Amino acid sequence: MSVSELLTPRLRLRGWRAEDSEAMAAINADPRVGEWLGGVVGREETLARLQAYAYHWAERGFGLWAVEERATGRLVGRTGLMHWDDWTASAHDAEIGWTFSPDMWGRGYATEAAAAALDWARTQSYLHRIISITLPHNVRSRRVMEKLGMTYGGEATWRGFDQVWYAIDLVR
Numbered sequence: 373m374s375v376s377e378l379l380t381p382r383l384r385l386r387g388w389r390a391e392d393s394e395a396m397a398a399i400n401a402d403p404r405v406g407e408w409l410g411g412v413v414g415r416e417e418t419l420a421r422l423q424a425y426a427y428h429w430a431e432r433g434f435g436l437w438a439v440e441e442r443a444t445g446r447l448v449g450r451t452g453l454m455h456w457d458d459w460t461a462s463a464h465d466a467e468i469g470w471t472f473s474p475d476m477w478g479r480g481y482a483t484e485a486a487a488a489a490l491d492w493a494r495t496q497s498y499l500h501r502i503i504s505i506t507l508p509h510n511v512r513s514r515r516v517m518e519k520l521g522m523t524y525g526g527e528a529t530w531r532g533f534d535q536v537w538y539a540i541d542l543v544r
Contacts, residue, residue, distance in 0.1 A: 380485065380488050381484070382481070383442060383488070384440045384441075385437035385451065386437060386438055387437070388426060392447050394415075396438075397413075400417070400421075401415075405471060433496065436451065436469075437450065439472070449471050449472030449476065451469065454469065455467070459505070462501075462528075464503040464539070467502070467505055468493075468504050469505070470516070482516045483516050486516060502539065503522075504522055507533060507535060508527070508534060522538035523538060525537045525539045
């Protein structure tokens with residue numbers, strides 16, 4: 373399955389390349405990122421995750437994109453859609469999520485990238501209900517969810533953490 377490339381005014385959402393592993397490993401190893409994702413992730417785990425993203429695209433027809441800044445060509449994070457078989461708090465076809473380098477925080481990149489991913493999802497006939505999950509005190513991510521038009525769904529414990537989740541039904 374080829375990964376669709378999406379362009380926004382400032383960002384390029386694209387498939388993963390081998391050379392992305394070091395930049396994504398650096399993002400995942402940052403404690404400021406790890407605070408929101410259950411801890412920092414090392415290089416080997418990052419490589420395993422990148423392989424899992426490719427597998428998810430092949431199996432489900434959607435997944436996580438590498439996000440690069442168009443002006444610089446720099447990999448600044450990831451965004452996209454994943455289905456979690458172990459999420460049981462609500463029905464969903466996919467969860468939309470994002471992770472960005474902390475030096476990119478506060479620039480609207482998460483909203484811009486996730487909005488492009490949601491627009492793409494609206495073109496896929498098999499995606500209807502999208503959720504987003506975060507820690508209750510992650511005010512920035514919760515604000516992105518609200519900007520995307522998602523509504524608060526509730527609270528759940530997932531993978532050992534108390535979470536809040538938001539949802540949106542895609543209208544075609």
